Amino acid sequence: MEHKGPRIVGIIVLVLMGLFIAIVAAINIYVNTTYATFYDQAEKQFEIPGINSGFIPQDLDYLDSEDIWFFSGYMNDGSPSPLYKRTNNTANDAANGTTNDVTNNPTNNAETNTTESAYTVTKIQLANPDGTPYTDHGSAITTTDQYAFLAAEQSYLVFDTNALAAAQEGDTVVALDRINLDFSPAFMNIENDALYLGVFYHPGDYETPAAMHITTPDGTENPAVMYSYPQDTTQPYGFARIPAAVYSIPGMIQGTCQTESGEIVLSQSFGANSSHLYVYSQDNLVQTGTYLADGVDVALYCLDNTSLTDDLLAPPMLEGIESEDGQVYVTDEAASNKYLFGKLYGAGHVYSLTL
Numbered sequence: 001m002e003h004k005g006p007r008i009v010g011i012i013v014l015v016l017m018g019l020f021i022a023i024v025a026a027i028n029i030y031v032n033t034t035y036a037t038f039y040d041q042a043e044k045q046f047e048i049p050g051i052n053s054g055f056i057p058q059d060l061d062y063l064d065s066e067d068i069w070f071f072s073g074y075m076n077d078g079s080p081s082p083l084y085k086r087t088n089n090t091a092n093d094a095a096n097g098t099t100n101d102v103t104n105n106p107t108n109n110a111e112t113n114t115t116e117s118a119y120t121v122t123k124i125q126l127a128n129p130d131g132t133p134y135t136d137h138g139s140a141i142t143t144t145d146q147y148a149f150l151a152a153e154q155s156y157l158v159f160d161t162n163a164l165a166a167a168q169e170g171d172t173v174v175a176l177d178r179i180n181l182d183f184s185p186a187f188m189n190i191e192n193d194a195l196y197l198g199v200f201y202h203p204g205d206y207e208t209p210a211a212m213h214i215t216t217p218d219g220t221e222n223p224a225v226m227y228s229y230p231q232d233t234t235q236p237y238g239f240a241r242i243p244a245a246v247y248s249i250p251g252m253i254q255g256t257c258q259t260e261s262g263e264i265v266l267s268q269s270f271g272a273n274s275s276h277l278y279v280y281s282q283d284n285l286v287q288t289g290t291y292l293a294d295g296v297d298v299a300l301y302c303l304d305n306t307s308l309t310d311d312l313l314a315p316p317m318l319e320g321i322e323s324e325d326g327q328v329y330v331t332d333e334a335a336s337n338k339y340l341f342g343k344l345y346g347a348g349h350v351y352s353l354t355l
Contacts, residue, residue, distance in 0.1 A: 023344075031315060031345040034274070038314045042351040048331055049084035049121045051348040056336040057084075059140045059187065059255060059320030060329060060350065061148075066165045069350075071331070072141035072150060072320075076338045080133035083124045083141070083150075083164065083173075124164065125172040126150070128157065134175075140188040140255075140320060142195070147237045149195070151185045152178065156197070158237050177236070182294075187320060191258040195239045198226035201251035202270055214248040216304035217288060222248040226256065227293060246291040248302040250278070255320035257328060259355055263309065265328055267318045272341070275318035277330070278303070279310035279355050310355060315347060327352040 032039065048057050054076040061070045071084040126134035140151035148159040157175040167173050186200030201208045201224040212225050226247040232240040247264075255267040262282050269275035284307040290297040317334040329352050334342025342348055 027341075027344050028346075035313060035315050038312055038353075041312070041353045042330075043353070045329065045350045045352050046086070046119075047349050048335075049086050050082075050123065051335055052337065054337050055082070055084065056333050056338050057319060057331050058138050058333070059142075059151075060322050060331045061141045061143050061189075061320075062322055062324045062329070063143050063145075063161065063165065064324070065145050068165055070141050070143065070148070070164070072138035073333075074136075074138050076336065080125060080135050081138040083126055083138075085122050085124060085164065085167075087120045087122065089118045089120055122167065122169050124167045125170065126157075126159075127172050127174040128152075129175045129178050131174060139186050139200075140197075142188050142190045144190060144238060147176075149179075149188060149190075149237075150175070151188055151197075153184050154182070155180045156185055156188065179237075179241075187253065187255045189256050189320075189322070191256075191323070192262070193231040194244070195229040195231075196226055196256055197229070198249065198253055198256060199224045200253060203251075211292070212248075214300075214302065216248060216302035216306075217286075218304045218306050220304055222302065222304065223251045224249050224253060225291065226253075242294045242296050243298055245299045245301060246293055248288075248291075248300065248304075250303070254318060255322075255330075257321045257323040259323060259328065260326050263355070264303065265321060265323070265355060266303070267314075267321045267330065269314075269316060269318045269332075272316045272334075275314040275316055275332075277310070277312040277314055277318070277321075277328070277353075277355065278308060279312075280307045281309050282307070312353075312355070315342075315345075317342065317347075326354065328355050 049071055055073055057071050057073040059072045067088045069086040074081040136152045142149050143161050148161045148164055150157045155178050158177040159175050163173050183199050185197040188197045200206050208224050213223050215221050226249050227243040228245045229239045230244045252268045252270040253266050254269055257265050264280040266278045280303045285301045287299050288302050289300045291300040317332045319331050322329045335348025
């Protein structure tokens with residue numbers, strides 16, 4: 001008597017494989033069509049460190065003096081939040097790193113360029129000033145040649161940049177200090193000699209104080225703010241403790257940077273919804289009043305349609321952004337092991353754009 005069981009199993013396996021291939025193809029068609037403008041402008045640079053090892057990236061920062069990319073975030077298993085660094089090696093150090101090809105197609109089907117230098121990826125453990133492990137969200141990282149600033153609950157931590165740059169795999173770097181705030185920074189960046197820290201809003205689960213809900217000149221309501229702390233060499237770590245200006249911003253903002261011409265860029269995302277890269281002209285900004293920050297009334301500016309110059313639709317789950325050498329670099333968490341779906345269309349890479 002013929003055994004039909006193995007044949008049936010084989011047919012089922014083939015059907016499931018075919019269904020999976022069809023789903024992946026459909027997702028890629030959808031992604032490439034929906035976000036065609038983004039991918040036309042974007043160039044894939046390199047894979048986000050740790051993206052396939054349980055790391056959920058939240059921000060990136062480039063340290064020009066050492067040719068290092070830092071990535072902050074948290075771990076899917078709840079273990080302490082690390083800092084990944086991606087260091088470009090000299091020719092003599094190439095044997096200690098690995099190489100990675102660059103493609104310009106989000107589905108990895110294009111021809112590859114082989115011009116990328118060898119690099120080393122290092123996972124660093126972080127500790128609070130008291131030596132306890134850093135377990136916050138890792139929502140933001142930004143650096144000067146001397147100090148690195150990492151977002152924490154109601155504060156940010158200060159690290160020695162050289163210590164982070166020199167740290168080896170598995171090393172723990174202890175923060176020098178904690179700067180307390182009356183808000184938890186969801187994103188931060190240093191641009192044009194100012195430290196920017198911003199607040200995240202999403203209705204229901206990430207609410208903001210009533211004072212942050214501001215009606216802008218075009219009549220819309222912005223539910224969050226971004227603070228600008230000017231450079232001040234008389235202060236510890238190089239920046240003032242009281243902001244010089246506050247910007248009223250939309251909700252769900254994950255990152256900020258500025259273009260070479262000084263335009264403000266905001267990345268917006270939440271869940272599996274489409275992301276946006278908003279670009280605002282500072283030439284069109286007019287002070288619309290004052291905002292009480294740290295007990296001081298400071299200049300208030302509103303980012304709305306009156307200063308908006310571009311709104312670029314982008315794939316889901318964009319996170320922090322960074323400006324470097326005329327380009328805006330973006331990171332995302334969709335391909336992390338927590339969310340997975342981004343792996344189906346080649347997410348999980350840093351992209352650069354000219355905005």
